[in-house]
Amino acid sequence: MELDPLILSxxxxxxxxxxxxxxxxxxxxxxxxxxxxxxxSFFTGRDIYLRISAFWIKIFSVSFGMGVVSGIVMxxxxxxxxxxxxxxxxxxxxxxxxYEGLTAFFxxxxxxxxxxxxxxLVPRWAHFVAALMVAFGTLLSSFWILSANSxxxxxxxxxxxxxxxxxxxxxxxxxxxxxxxxxxHTVVGFYVTTAFVVVGVAAWLIRRGRxxxxxxxxxxxxxxxxxxxxxxxxxxxxxxxxxxxHYQPAKLAAIEAHWDTESRAPLNLFAIPDEQNExxxxxxxxxxxxxxxxxxxxxxxIKGLKDFPRDQRPPVAIPxxxxxxxxxxxxLMLAMVATSWWLRWKGTLFxxxxxxxxxxxxxxLGFIAVVAGWTTTEVGRQPWTVYGLLRTADSVSPSLTxxxxxxxxxxxxxxxxxxxPAGLYMMARFVKKGPDEADDEIEEIEGGRPGLPxxxxxxxxxxxxx
Amino acid sequence: MTALxxxxxxxxTLILGLGVCFYVVLDGFDLGVGILFGxxxxxxxxxxxxxxxxxxxxxxxxxxxxxxxxxxAAFPLxxxxxxxxxxxxxxxxxxxxxxxxxxxxxxxxxxxxxxxxDHGFTWGSTIATFAQGVVLGAFIQGFKVDGRHFAGxxxxxxxxxxxxxxxxxxxxxxxxxxxWLILKTEGDLQDWARRLGKRCFLGVLVAVAVVSIWTPLxxxxxxxxxxxxxxxxxxxxxxxxxxxxxxxxxxxxxxKAEALPFIAAIGLFLLSYLGIAISLWPMIVPHRYTLWEAAxxxxxxAFLAVGTLFLLPVILMYTGWSYWVFRGKVRSDxxxx
Numbered sequence: 001m002e003l004d005p006l007i008l009s010x011x012x013x014x015x016x017x018x019x020x021x022x023x024x025x026x027x028x029x030x031x032x033x034x035x036x037x038x039x040x041s042f043f044t045g046r047d048i049y050l051r052i053s054a055f056w057i058k059i060f061s062v063s064f065g066m067g068v069v070s071g072i073v074m075x076x077x078x079x080x081x082x083x084x085x086x087x088x089x090x091x092x093x094x095x096x097x098x099y100e101g102l103t104a105f106f107x108x109x110x111x112x113x114x115x116x117x118x119x120x121l122v123p124r125w126a127h128f129v130a131a132l133m134v135a136f137g138t139l140l141s142s143f144w145i146l147s148a149n150s151x152x153x154x155x156x157x158x159x160x161x162x163x164x165x166x167x168x169x170x171x172x173x174x175x176x177x178x179x180x181x182x183x184x185h186t187v188v189g190f191y192v193t194t195a196f197v198v199v200g201v202a203a204w205l206i207r208r209g210r211x212x213x214x215x216x217x218x219x220x221x222x223x224x225x226x227x228x229x230x231x232x233x234x235x236x237x238x239x240x241x242x243x244x245x246h247y248q249p250a251k252l253a254a255i256e257a258h259w260d261t262e263s264r265a266p267l268n269l270f271a272i273p274d275e276q277n278e279x280x281x282x283x284x285x286x287x288x289x290x291x292x293x294x295x296x297x298x299x300x301x302i303k304g305l306k307d308f309p310r311d312q313r314p315p316v317a318i319p320x321x322x323x324x325x326x327x328x329x330x331x332l333m334l335a336m337v338a339t340s341w342w343l344r345w346k347g348t349l350f351x352x353x354x355x356x357x358x359x360x361x362x363x364x365l366g367f368i369a370v371v372a373g374w375t376t377t378e379v380g381r382q383p384w385t386v387y388g389l390l391r392t393a394d395s396v397s398p399s400l401t402x403x404x405x406x407x408x409x410x411x412x413x414x415x416x417x418x419x420x421p422a423g424l425y426m427m428a429r430f431v432k433k434g435p436d437e438a439d440d441e442i443e444e445i446e447g448g449r450p451g452l453p454x455x456x457x458x459x460x461x462x463x464x465x466x
Numbered sequence: 467m468t469a470l471x472x473x474x475x476x477x478x479t480l481i482l483g484l485g486v487c488f489y490v491v492l493d494g495f496d497l498g499v500g501i502l503f504g505x506x507x508x509x510x511x512x513x514x515x516x517x518x519x520x521x522x523x524x525x526x527x528x529x530x531x532x533x534x535x536x537x538x539a540a541f542p543l544x545x546x547x548x549x550x551x552x553x554x555x556x557x558x559x560x561x562x563x564x565x566x567x568x569x570x571x572x573x574x575x576x577x578x579x580x581x582x583x584d585h586g587f588t589w590g591s592t593i594a595t596f597a598q599g600v601v602l603g604a605f606i607q608g609f610k611v612d613g614r615h616f617a618g619x620x621x622x623x624x625x626x627x628x629x630x631x632x633x634x635x636x637x638x639x640x641x642x643x644x645x646w647l648i649l650k651t652e653g654d655l656q657d658w659a660r661r662l663g664k665r666c667f668l669g670v671l672v673a674v675a676v677v678s679i680w681t682p683l684x685x686x687x688x689x690x691x692x693x694x695x696x697x698x699x700x701x702x703x704x705x706x707x708x709x710x711x712x713x714x715x716x717x718x719x720x721x722k723a724e725a726l727p728f729i730a731a732i733g734l735f736l737l738s739y740l741g742i743a744i745s746l747w748p749m750i751v752p753h754r755y756t757l758w759e760a761a762x763x764x765x766x767x768a769f770l771a772v773g774t775l776f777l778l779p780v781i782l783m784y785t786g787w788s789y790w791v792f793r794g795k796v797r798s799d800x801x802x803x
């Protein structure tokens with residue numbers, strides 16, 4: 001069997017991005033949560049917020065470190081495996097990537113050190129500012145990278161010369177048609193994902209009967225937040241869907257497994273798409289609902305896949321199922337939030353064992369929803385890297401052999417299968433310890449500043465000759 | 467826009483040059499600290515060695531991302547040719563950096579596997595350094611190009627010359643790391659760093675000499691650049707100042723100076739860097755494309771230049787502030803435990 005560098009490069013990219021996206025899915029939300037906690041602690045002066053914050057900062061520091069190292073891999077993928085894509089799109093996309101580095105990465109890196117190790121080295125307000133800056137950095141990073149990704153989905157503001165893209169209007173490039181929806185839907189998705197992790201950890205702390213005060217505060221705060229965010233996320237998802245219908249009809253047809261163009265279209269709840277015969281098997285569908293949801297009009301026309309030449313259709317089964325996984329998790333989350341209102345009203349939110357257990361079970365589902373959503377949009381973009389203009393097959397580096405990519409793919413697999421379980425294990429240990437011992441592990445790395453009391457030093461006599 | 471009439475290539479050459487320079491010096495010293503970490507005598511000193519860079523390594527490594535992205539943004543043709551040509555060294559570097567990066571957190575948390583993460587840190591640092599040196603060597607030698615693509619094989623990078631530059635960089639980063647440790651530690655640990663620094667320095671000396679002889683022999687253009695009249699006169703200060711700095715470095719390592727070993731090591735790096743730049747100017751894909759031929763569109767360079775000229779000083783300011791917060795000697799009773 002001939003090894004195909006194209007397929008292997010795609011698998012390798014899917015592998016490194018799928019693992020990487022789990023970390024921003026967590027750190028974007030957590031950075032903001034920590035900034036809020038630091039702010040509450042700063043303005044109210046209450047210790048409980050400090051304890052909760054210090055607890056999450058430890059977990060944040062592990063996940064952020066993993067996000068950095070798995071993130072450094074990403075910009076090099078474009079060069080190593082997708083050099084023709086880089087050559088074709090660099091004039092338009094590279095400034096967006098570079099601005100991500102310039103505005104976000106340095107901000108995060110510089111203030112992270114202070115956030116992690118500097119609590120007693122800088123004034124309290126400066127530590128709070130550091131927390132704000134790290135959170136702001138993660139949001140800036142999301143802004144630029146999602147702008148670039150959206151441009152690949154809905155390119156705008158460019159002209160093509162000799163098969164390469166040239167910029168014409170930077171505002172149109174950055175704020176391309178799908179960007180506002182993708183940014184909103186992704187960032188809120190990240191927040192929701194993090195919030196359910198916090199809810200799960202809080203529920204576990206309460207059930208164990210240790211750190212009940214901290215756990216209850218986390219649970220209550222976060223469920224209020226989710227009361228706003230989960231419905232908002234469903235609304236944003238719907239708006240994003242309308243945008244996709246307009247700009248990427250083939251992707252939407254694949255998501256819904258619609259083969260024939262029709263108005264008053266049904267909604268396929270379940271089906272096994274059969275791409276060979278251009279039909280679905282084992283269909284469970286609701287009449288009219290497809291047009292109603294997708295076009296917001298019972299008579300709305302939904303384009304079918306048969307309207308597109310076979311070589312311009314995305315795979316059908318993958319986006320069809322990944323989309324349903326994402327939506328299913330969303331509905332489950334909404335049910336959890338609604339239940340919390342009822343329990344709050346009864347006054348038993350912190351004592352309903354079954355609900356707290358359910359909170360623990362749902363904690364990791366946000367990550368699955370994020371990866372499922374990402375899979376839907378990226379597989380749905382196929383067979384293009386730049387939608388309708390540059391084929392994935394024409395994007396891969398010409399010099400690569402299948403063996404080359406097989407070796408690198410194996411390398412990334414082994415590395416990530418060591419790193420990610422190890423990181424998860426470490427974060428789980430922090431959770432087990434609870435918020436109480438938050439401060440005994442990370443303390444400040446401190447330079448010997450003249451005038452500080454001399455402490456025992458293993459080498460020399462503790463003189464501070466700096 | 468009138469800005470579009472300007473030639474942004476010199477500016478971007480400068481920015482890219484500065485970015486790579488910052489990366490090499492900053493991540494150079496903390497990769498070097500990682501290399502020396504493996505030779506530290508006991509757990510206490512290993513903790514100190516690692517804590518000396520724990521708050522800042524992440525920022526240092528960010529310059530690598532910036533360097534890669536600046537190359538992509540300003541000279542995309544060079545990026546599209548060079549990066550696939552060094553497919554395996556880049557892969558090895560990235561995998562090594564992954565293990566090294568997570569070791570900071572993991573070795574203090576996962577005490578059951580501390581030895582594993584100790585090895586991950588020191589081998590990760592060493593292998594990443596070697597891989598970067600190999601990329602440098604392969605770059606100096608040049609690539610087989612067809613039109614806008616790299617046309618060779620993914621194994622072309624592997625030559626005696628690139629292996630030599632790989633080993634040379636290990637010695638070089640080791641020297642920078644020793645300089646940093648001399649600055650940040652005291653007593654026995656500082657003496658230890660001085661001893662290792664001397665060994666690295668001898669390695670650097672041999673490497674610089676061999677590369678300086680080998681490169682002009684390998685490449686007639688480079689020989690002409692350095693050894694024809696009047697270039698030989700204008701360029702003579704580069705080797706002369708290098709020799710003087712080498713002498714200063716040796717005396718600083720042997721004496722009591724705490725900051726000078728680090729400063730002189732940075733100076734040696736900058737001069738070697740300048741030497742390579744002089745050899746290759748104005749090519750960005752050696753023997754094939756000049757900086758101007760590989761440049762991105764004017765609009766791209768202009769759009770990014772506006773933000774970069776504003777952001778770079780700001781970045782340097784708050785990066786400087788974070789170094790200032792953690793200034794002075796590192797101590798073992800505080801930090802990761």
